[in-house]
Amino acid sequence: MTMMMNSTTKHLLHCTLLITVIVTFEVFSGGIKINENSFTIVDPWTEYGQFATVLLYLLRFLTFLTLPQVLFNFCGLVFYNAFPEKVVLKGSPLLAPFICIRVVTRGDFADLVKTNVLRNMNTCLDTGLENFLIEVVTDKAVNLAQHRRIREIVVPKDYKTRTGALFKSRALQYCLEDNVNVLNDNDWIVHLDEETLLTENSVRGIINFVLDGKHPFGQGLITYANENVVNWLTTLADSFRVSDDMGKLRLQFKLFHKPLFSWKGSYVVTQVGAERSVSFDNGIDGSVAEDCFFAMRAFSQGFTFNFIEGEMYEKSPFTLLDFLQQRKRWLQGILLVVHSKMIPFRHKLLLGISVYSWVTMPLSTSNIIFAGLYPIPCPNLVDFVCAFIAAVNIYMYVFGVIKSFSLYRFGLLKFLACVLGAVCTIPVNVVIENVAVIWGLVGKKHKFYVVQKDVRVLETV
Secondary structure (H helix, E strand, C coil): CCCCHHHHHHHHHHHHHHHHHHHHHHHCCCCCCCHHHHCCCCHHHHCCCCHHHHHHHHHHHHHHHHHHHHHHHHHHHHHHCCCCCCCCCCCCHCCCCCCCEEEEECCCCCCHHHHHHHHHHHHHHHHHCCCEEEEECCCCCCCCECCCCEEEEEECCCCCCCCCCCHHHHHHHHHHHHCCCCCCCCCEEECCCCEEEEHHHHHHHHHHHHHHHHCEEEEECCCCCCCCCHHHHHHCCCCCHHHHHHHHHHHHHHHCCCCCCCCCCEEEEEEEHHHHHHHCCCCCCCCCCCCHHHHHHHHHHHCEEEEEEEEECCCCCCCCHHHHEEEHHHHHHHHHHHHHCCCCCCCCHHHHHHHHHHHHHHHHHCCHHHHHCCCCCHHHHHHHHHHHHHHHHHHHHHHHHHHHHCCCHCCHHHHHHHHHHHHHHHHHHHHHHHHHHHHHHHCCCCCCCCCCCCCHHHHHH
16 A cells, blocks of 8 residues: 655655756756856857847846746745645634625526536535525526525626726626625625635635634635546646646735735635725726736735635636637736736736736747857856746646646556646647737737636537
8 A cells, every 4th residue: 555645745855856856957958057068158249249139138138027926936835835734624614704605607607507506515514614605696697596505696787887897897896786795794705716616625724714814815726637637738737827826826925915916816715894895896907807906906905815725626728729818818907907007006016027027928938049049148147047937937837737636546657647748738838828928919908708617518519
């Protein structure tokens, strides 16, 4: 029988692997110079000319825009246990304040919503949670079964917010209207997407978070390789997002208690009074990436955040086109947030640096080609940092797979194949991200694309 490793051992092995990847990449890429051949001896000013040399150095230094988030990811993955034990309740679920699990949908995938509402309700009950309600907010009626724990809210077609908010923001704001809202300011809301599945671990984490009550906003980990994998390519590509949650997201919330780089739109836990104070009524510019705009507004108003232990499950986009459209919408939405006058500059500085590292990705990616064709001498520190950035980003894919896929469920060979597969998807992901950037910059900004979410629709086509 295989002996299962404990949490601390797994974390130490992960840290060892991370350092090994970084050192190996530094040595082989010339970030750490171990012999004279590692030094570039060409004089670019005479070899390439002044204009070309300036351009090559500018492209090299664009890489540094990703440094803040890379440092946050590195520190988050190293300083906090990346493989925490199962969440243990710190108080009785019976003493927990009232929790509303709110799902927002257009109503296009009614069967999926019905199935997941029942699954999530049973997960809550199995965890011992009693004081809760599941609310489905929809543009089109999904006709949920009558149940004392389920409430369906259909947003009227003629409903308009004060600032003209659209899409998900409009639906979320409708729930906060006095004639619709049934919650008290001290109650809590767990915001989920229609495909998001609770786990007993995440419910226990949420109970601990609301019993603690120190921070009005919280968020936790979402993984994408659970149950049946629909598209292996997009799922392996999304392994980066898992690492992002365990690194950058966890560090900014546990250490700083601020959404320095924003947060996601699902597995969002809010106290009702704080949510109403911040509001989702943020106009058209706050409607494309409504989660990001909300977090930045809450940050600017002085509200605090924390990380919630326990993971939830989602599925990656089913097609590459959906994957591309999703990334494009995120980029366009975050750019609207960063350029909004409603958010003070000091609160969106790190988010702005992060999104512009994304916007300039086509330029920074060109370094891969130009560094080989037109080598330029750089200070040792510059070469070291560039290699460090690349190594950490590559490891993010590896760790995301290790965190998402179970060695005991898949077996060693399939597990290693997934790790290798994630690394192999990096070039594809880079191409998709670059296309998303170009499309996002030239395409229509105020559009909300919804990806296919019900696998049963694919199976019957």
